[in-house]
Amino acid sequence: MIYILNGPNLNLLGKRQPHIYGHETLQGVESQCRELAAELDLAVRFHQSNAEHEIIGWIHEAREVAAGIIINPAAFTHTSVAILDALNAFEGEVIEVHISNVHKREAFRHHSYVSLRADGVIAGFGTQGYLLALQRIARLVIPEQN
Secondary structure (H helix, E strand, C coil), X not given: CEEEEECCCHHHCCCCCHHHHCCCCHXXXXXXXXXXXXXXXXXXXXXXXXXXHHHHHHHHHHHHHCCEEEEECHHHHHCCHHHHHHHHCCCCEEEEEECCCHHHCCHHHXXXXXXXXXXXXXXXXXXXXXXXXXXXXXHHHCHHHC
């Protein structure tokens, strides 16, 4: 099982700042992830929340059932020590995903608390970053994918 977690404002994907985030919706991203996960023989749980405590709750839940977490923490990337602490309590693989290249943006976006725990970071590949993360996590958690 792989958890794919999305932070604040990603529910507006496709509507909010399409010049930065593109025109694809989060529902479209979820569909693509589910399709690829099926091809990779992975089960996924896909969640989005604007509430930090819900994301932390899903990370805690993942501790019991998941081999990996793909997380786009959105603005919580730069602010949430609590999400970092929850991820530090998770023993599986963690891949951090950002749709935009955060290093080309405002200076405050260059720091990520989540990166302190992540096994890998994908940024700037648009929504394709989720698919790249799924492919990578499959190689990490399914021995025959190596």
